[in-house]
Amino acid sequence: MTPTDPKTLRSGPDFDRDLAQSLRNRIADRSARVGVIGLGYVGLPLVELFASQGFTVLGFDVDESKVVRLQAGESYIGHISSERIQALRDGHRFEASADFSRLSEVDAILICVPTPLGTHREPDLSAVIVTGRAIGAYLRPGQLVVLESTTYPGTTRDVLRPQLEARGLRAGGDYFLAYSPEREDPGNPRYSAANIPKVVGGWDPTSGELAQALYGAVVPSVVPVSSCEVAEACKILENTYRAVNIALVNELKIVFDRMGIDVWEVIDAAKTKPFGFQAFYPGPGLGGHCIPIDPFYLTWIAHTYGLHTRFIELAGEINTAMPHHVVDRVISALNEQSKPLKGSRILILGAAYKPNVDDCRESPAVELMELLQERGAIISYSDPHVPALPPLRGYTIRLESTPMTPETLESQDCVLIATDHSLFDWDLVVRHSRLLVDTRGVTRGRVKGVNTTIVGA
Known part of the structure; x- marks a missing residue:
């Protein structure tokens, strides 16, 4: 035409x-x-x-x-x-x-x-x-x-x-x-x-x-x-608000862990306040197409006006560093078991960026797979919503989902919980994993297997 x-x-x-x-x-x-x-x-x-x-x-x-x-x-x-x-x-x-x-x-x-x-x-x-x-x-x-x-x-x-x-x-x-x-x-x-x-x-x-x-x-x-600009700024505000608050609880998680305090229990207690508080939860990093990206759009346009959004940039640094923090926790947990990361078999539970979807865009789970694989670990993953990792911008790893069975769990040196899908049988995971690194707090209060070690991350 x-x-x-x-x-x-x-x-x-x-x-x-x-x-x-x-x-x-x-x-x-x-x-x-x-x-x-x-x-x-x-x-x-x-x-x-x-x-x-x-x-x-x-x-x-x-x-x-x-x-x-x-x-x-x-x-x-x-x-x-x-x-x-x-x-x-x-x-x-x-x-x-x-x-x-x-x-x-x-x-x-x-x-x-x-x-x-x-x-x-x-x-x-x-x-x-x-x-x-x-x-x-x-x-x-x-x-x-x-x-x-x-x-x-x-x-x-x-x-x-x-x-x-x-x-x-x-x-x-x-x-x-x-x-x-x-x-x-x-x-x-x-x-x-x-x-x-x-x-x-x-x-x-x-x-x-x-x-x-x-x-x-x-x-x-x-x-x-x-105006168009007000509508554009509205979207940036919505997601920057979430990114900053998630960065706050991610940082507090690291601090409270060092102090021997369970951050999940703290959040559960704080959210009983009927005003002035909204619960946000820590995790292995940010995912999806909006929250990990939008704050950087705002900082970029602010720089063109000669301004530095220090608070937002700091939040971005904290959230971006979370996958590396999780890897350090995995290394430390394996060391406690007298095992090096290199050559260890690690099963990642969840590939999607959030529960109960098949969306892997900017997923911290995928970044964890690449970081651990780069350091010599033998990586597999299980996700009922993601049968195979799709091609993703910035990543080269290609894997297919492994069925989550007792035998699979027991064969791993470490099981890393990255996404808390409701289809996962968490009691099964806790009973049959030897070393379990939990980034989502889903194992709290569950009965462990006799040989199970659980580490928060």
Whole structure:
């Protein structure tokens, strides 16, 4: 398809008002067609949400294997069943494509692409830029473009918008531009895209109002803010808040351990206070696509303004160091058993970054595998949600999950708990492991085997 020159489509002084009203009407009667770019842990739930509310959705992804699977009604995300994808396909509400020229067919384009960190922990917005160029090649007057990918304040205005406007269209007059941060929490049984309030900030008032109307058609609560930058900063604040508090309990865990105090008991006691305290829990490090990354986006943009976010940077250092702390605890525990790390058989329980999902992005469990393997340990892992480690940015380790049986546990020099999946039989683990290093506090109060040594980490 050859891109149409957008300038030839303009029709007079009321052009922008007519375009806005037309899109407003199409959203209201659900005849607007929604495009979602990036069909992963954020994009696919968004597809399901809009399709379930009566919109026709066209999903885009550069990974053609994903497109093929979705077209066949097959899911590749653990908490979204294939039956749900097949129902969307059977209802003729969803189609997947790798042909980005079809962007001209949709009325609203929602961008859900990865925004990872680069080698030096700088923002990597290459996916946003490439996606913006792809949209810009086929952008037509009257379309609404919304960025959902987590990023620093100013990205929608200064990074995405120039890519969209390469052929002459202008935000707020020819097309409409907004930012609405994703708030997806994979595997959360209580909250999903359908019931989480949606923050929306527009490039201009009309763009903001149209984005509010679009999301308001599918979620019970929309929170309008004054600009794209405020919406971008909101997402950064949400995840930096969590990262800083997790860093606090990670540091306290190390301090309390040295003092002979059980940090889990301390947290259990503190959270009985009905005000002024929210429980956060220590672990082997941060995982997922947001919390380990977003604070570094904020520190980077702060540096461009000549500011240093010392408190946030310190939290990042603490959380980043946790896998190394866990490795040190494993080495120390093996030494107590008169065994070196090199040549020891270590089973990692859990590969996903959090319980009951198959998402391994930025998982501290994978970093632990690589760190221990680099030091000569013989590594295996067991995870009922992750049958094989997927290719992961920055990691080279490739393993398949080992069934967790008494024989497997007993054959290990050390069992390391990295992820506390509810499918794990923790009593079995405690009974049959000789040396158990617990980073999640799940073994507290359980009956040990006669030869079991448990070490917190």
